[in-house]
Amino acid sequence: MHDRLYLIIEILSILVISYFIVLNGIYLLQGFFAYRLLKQHTRRLRSVDFNMADSRECLPPVTLLVPSYNEETTCQEMITYLKELDYPDFEVIMINDGSQDATLEILKRELKLEAALHVNPAKLRTQPVHEVYRSTVDPRFWVVDKENGGKADALNAGINYCRTPFFCAMDADTVLEPDALIRIVYPFLEERHTIAVGGIIRILNGCSIKGNRVAHVSLPKNFWAQLQILEYLRAFLAGRMSWNLLGGSLIVSGAFGMFRHSAVMEAGGYDVETVGEDMELVTRLHRMYLESDRPYLIRFVPDPVAWTQCPERLVDLYHQRERWQRGLVQTVWKHKRMLGNPRYGEVGLVTYPYFFFLEMLGPPIEFLGYALFFILLLMGQVFWGFAIALALVSFGLGMIVSLMSLALGEMNIRRFNNRRDLWTLIGCAFLENIFFRQFLNVCRSWALITAMKGSKSWGRIQRKRFEENTNPWPVDRHIDEFERV
């Protein structure tokens, strides 16, 4: 009996240690490749004139799709931000997804909406649309009022009314940099096979807003938000950037991503059965194009910036991460046919297995590792010195990955101005290993169970007005530098 138990423990230990080595090895490789790609990209940007003072007519028309559900606190400011975007030809379709608060009334009041002519919308199936409105003060703004059906359903309704070759899916609490649209469209111009481009998402908490744009980047006071900043830098600058090498990531963030309308229509729009509709769509696009042997590109570009609020309470964070992971599990399981399948090229052989084994199964394996470690420790099977050394190795590797991401962040144009913020983030790189990482593991491991149960719950995160979550505008010494940037 004892022998069997030890054998099981030994097998599990090997599994956990292998996972640990592979995961950290991949993270380090990602950091290395991301550095090279980011450097190349930064140099490339210098030969592109994004002012496009002389060639703005070549920018294609785009539509911003903004699904809104109970967004009365942010929608008014959202309209102001969107009006400020620097892009010659865009429309905004705000989709009121059956809000129970005053979202529609605010939109009607702010935009002076009038019922608009229904022009043969596309045929994606959605919950019934009550009315389509158009703003009389700014005809670029449309509002689609519909029954509640979830974010994916709302986006599908928006796609049905979209009249441009490209659309940008974004969240109602996202603030786009004024030039974000020009920058995210550019890959479509340089490479006509591009079907989706994701931009970087940065955390708005703690930043200062002036004149409808993020003027000063600084750290929030909330510790959980600080840790998330580090996490976002790692996920976007190291993770997604490096996947550009291998056919593109499986995720284009739902908070800010540009898509070719015809490709999404061909794929059948967003899947309303999953809560990770952004990842599911991108995975399906990969699959569709690879199965039909057509050239395509799905890219991440680090310079178009969208700012979003992150949860500051653990309970909100739990809901958010549980939902993200559940979406990932649903997507990865739905497309399991791609796993290790050479028909899907690099995506099937590298990217997909990474998401399957390390992103989907990783959290429970890591959780198992912790459990196993403590059991062995209590059984007196682990030498204390070894235990501490193992924990330090784990912390150290985590810190290396985080510091690499911070270094990559230094290559990006929107850095933290304050040197003290940098020190804080270095501290976060260490502290996140103590509780935060384990907490996220619990959220993500639990998501595996809820996904298996078939839960489609979305969860609610407490939203604040943009100003409430940002610093008031200080007398800023860096204003000149900002203006120049």
Added chain:
Amino acid sequence: MNNWMPLNDWVMHMNWMELLVVFIFAIVVILAMIMLHLRSRNDKKAQDWRRMEAAWSIHLPAVLAREEPPEELWNQVRADEKLFFVDYLYRIACTIPERSVANPEYRQLMALAAPYLKPIARRVQNPKTDSELRARSVATLGKLAPLQYLKLIEDALNDPSDRVAFAAMRALVDQDDPHASDLITRVFSRFHDFNPEFVAALLARSNPKLATPRLVEQLVNPHATLWARVVAICTLEHWPAAPEFVPQLTKLGKDQQQPSTLRALALRVLSAWKAHAEARELIYEFASGDEEILRAHAMYAIGRLRLKNENELLELGLYDTARWVAIEAATAWEQIESPETRDSRPRWYLQSLDPALETAK
């Protein structure tokens, strides 16, 4: 040496796990130092930029307005700041919409940059320089000394890197030089991975008189790729009407053997050129056509020509089962009713273009 003995002993007695911990934390420390170094470097760079720009921007407006001689500004540029100065001038040049030699402000800007451009030119000529830097250098020369380095930029059109060649094309399209124009119209088809509308918008900046004949030649050449023909026709749309080529376009639009994308685009050009009679002929033919792209373009052309008597056709379009025909019909209706004279952009062709180009392959 003896001082190190305890350390050596300690290292000798460490097991592999402890060594690993030490190694990893050494990397952590190194990385933290690298990061801080990067921050210091960035801060210093930003500070230097602020200092240099502050010094230069005091004199620049006066020099550009020719109220001060260029020497006033050159005197502010230290030996190690020359490349920064060129970069500064390049950014200023990017903000000037009218970059023709006739613009005195722009001419003055070019004169200011002239003494500092040799190292930039050397970068372009050096095959070991990476393509991003070469592209940047070509773009700089194109903006700040297009005539002085015309030959160099023309040669860059044949650079192995598409990015460098594209930067050269961007630089050359603003030149009225017949040779450059001829070169561009010959080589633009190498950019077949770029969005055709993007390339066409750039080509449209070249001299229409010089480039139109060659583009029409491309357009009617059945052996040219569909991509190149689409670019040619989209470019023509941007230019003023050239009545001598209207018959060729009409013929292209009527020819049922031609790809429908090209036929539809021919109507688009005719309506942009306000060739009412010829466009009407095609509108009637396309409005009852089988293909969505043709019907959609018929609706678009009605709007663009603001044909007020074609309500029946527009109504038919509004109830068309094909989505984009209805959208173009609604847009056309809006445009006819609107007091604005700005032309709307057709929404359909960009959707359909990519699949059409792929099929043509």
